[in-house]
Amino acid sequence: MSQPSSASGMYRRVWHWHFYAGLICLPFIFLLALTGAAYLFHQQIDDVIYARLLLRDADARPALAPTQLIAAALRAEPGDAKAITLPEDDTHSVQVDVTQAGGTVRQVFVDPASGKVLGAIDESARVMTFVKHLHSLTVLGNGGRMVIETVAGWIIVLMLTGAYLWWPRGRRHGVISIRPGATGRNWWRDLHAVTGAFGGIVILFLALTGMPWTAVWGQQVNRWLSEHDLGAPNGMWRNLPHSTIPASALGDLPWTLQQQPLPASDDPHAEHHGHGGHHGPAAPAGVARISADQAVSTLAAAGLRQGYRLVLPQDAQAVYSAIRTPRQLAGRRVIHLDQYSGKVLMDLGADRIGAIGRVTEWGVSVHQGGEYGWINQMVMLLGCVALMLLCVSGIVVWWKRRPTGSFAPPPCRQGDRLALGAMVIAVVIGVVFPLLGASMLLAALLTARRRPSH
Structure with missing residues (x-):
């Protein structure tokens, strides 16, 4: 269906924003989705990888006193006891964190009934600890957290612009199902659109509920809620x-x-x-x-x-x-x-x-797949898989459509503009999420340097 020129211009402009946001952020988005999918099951994965340390046969004998368990851990791994974790059930061991010379933290696992030391591992060496740091990019320090905050903001932009591009506008096929007989770029385009249609709400939820842990927005909101007794x-x-x-x-x-x-x-x-x-x-x-x-x-x-x-x-x-x-x-x-x-x-x-703090904590809990058991984990996993599929299909669609010899999309035409409502939404989002707003402004300046076609 042909669009009026103003609508076509709006469509092209939104498509450009969608393209640049996806292409620039794609490696980070894929990393977030992959590590997030793994971390949803961190407890189960830990129990498999470190079964000899974490798990023990159920024992009817009463547990030894905490000081005895700490002493046993320190005999095996000398240092200063930092913390002791008492398990909720009788099938898991007690964990004693010991700070050693140089600041290394050793996690020592002790059978609570016998006091036998089952083994020890460096805190930083655990697989899911590394996955968690990779998910938040804390492996790169505070700068990494700021990158993740910016990327999470762009995921919100991608979902909103994607919804606009997906909107049927009278079309029946390629909206909630792949068109019969579609091949090549059309098949990948339909896959991208349908995946976004079904997974978009979960992905948007994941992006929003991940924001509380960010370096700028999360800390400022946390401070404001505490000052107003809402956290x-x-x-x-x-x-x-x-x-x-x-x-x-x-x-x-x-x-x-x-x-x-x-x-x-x-x-x-x-x-x-x-x-x-x-x-x-x-x-x-x-x-x-x-x-x-x-x-x-x-x-x-x-x-x-x-x-x-x-x-x-x-x-x-x-x-x-x-x-x-x-x-x-x-x-x-x-x-x-x-x-x-x-x-x-x-x-x-x-x-x-406080009310808002509780809602935020609930969102974080659902984000991590913990609030509603395995159903929660499966829904969040589907969101992560959908996000990875969007990354793959998006790159294929772009590659098949790209202009010969160019990695950029075709330039917008003279007079292509965002509608006032879209500009207001962009400004509001940029103000609410400052790092996203700064990067949106930078992107607007860079794209404006490209000479529009006539």
């Missing part, structure tokens, strides 16, 4: 002394707590800074620190189920931090204990998070 309740910290230890030192925390301060223990002899014998960095001389056993008993009395990671105090200010992050949002909980008195300084469960 982690800001008032929980107002009457507590704050530690100089950043929350990031605790490892994986719920998103709403990533930028919150940590409470500080009330050191009864703050002037002392001696060192005594303890599994981790010692308390000041003459000052008694509660043991990991006492901390676990206090947490049990507070109703915290096992399946949590207990981070041990690393200096005189630090606290015992119990972090329980099961795949379902409702079971997540973080408790901080004073290392001297054992007093509960903060107890934050999902039910105490």
Whole structure:
């Protein structure tokens, strides 16, 4: 069906944006989809790769005390105990994180009933840890996170421009099914369109729910929500002394707590800074620190189920931090204990998070395939597969259509413009996602340098 010239110009302009966004971001998009698909099943994959470390036969004997398990780990891997992870069921081992000389963290796995050390591995050497860092490009530092944030923003642009290009406009074939008898470029074009039609909503959801972890947008939104009590309740910290230890030192925390301060223990002899014998960095001389056993008993009395990671105090200010992050949002909980008195300084469960923060945490949980079991994993996996298929089909369509001797699409014609509504949408998206907005402006300047055809 022929289009009016203004509509044709709009179509060409949108197609150009779709083309450039896809071609430039395609390697990163494919990487996101591939690593994301793998990480959806990280627990199952870990249990297969590291079965001899993580799994054990069910044992009816009661578990040894945490201090005994930590001592067993330190005999095998000397250093400072950083944390102990107590499994939720009796088929998994206890994990003790040990910081060794040079800052290397060794994960030591201990049978909780016998105290037998099953083995150890460097924290950074685990396959799914590498996949996670690759997914977020943290392997490249903060700059990598900014690249991923920009790419996630362009995925949103790709979905919106793709929806515009896909819109039937009176067509019946090649919209929700591949045209009968289609071959060559037409077959690949239909595959691209149909894949986007069925997978677009899931892909858009993945892009939006991945944004909270980004370096610029995610941190700013997190800070704003906390300041307005829409994320982690800001008032929980107002009457507590704050530690100089950043929350990031605790490892994986719920998103709403990533930028919150940590409470500080009330050191009864703050002037002392001696060192005594303890599994981790010692308390000041003459000052008694509660043991990991006492901390676990206090947490049990507070109703915290096992399946949590207990981070041990690393200096005189630090606290015992119990972090329980099961795949379902409702079971997540973080408790901080004073290392001297054992007093509960903060107890934050999902039910105490502000409305927008809770919705954001829910989105992250669904994004990771954890909120609704295997169905959740399958739907997110289909989104990842659809995204990879869009990458492959998109590159084939472009290759078959590209002008001879050129890697660029045919230039727009003189007078081709975006409709006012499309420009407003682009501006709004660019303002909401600043890194995306900056890259969109740069792309607009670069494409404007190409002389339009007549």
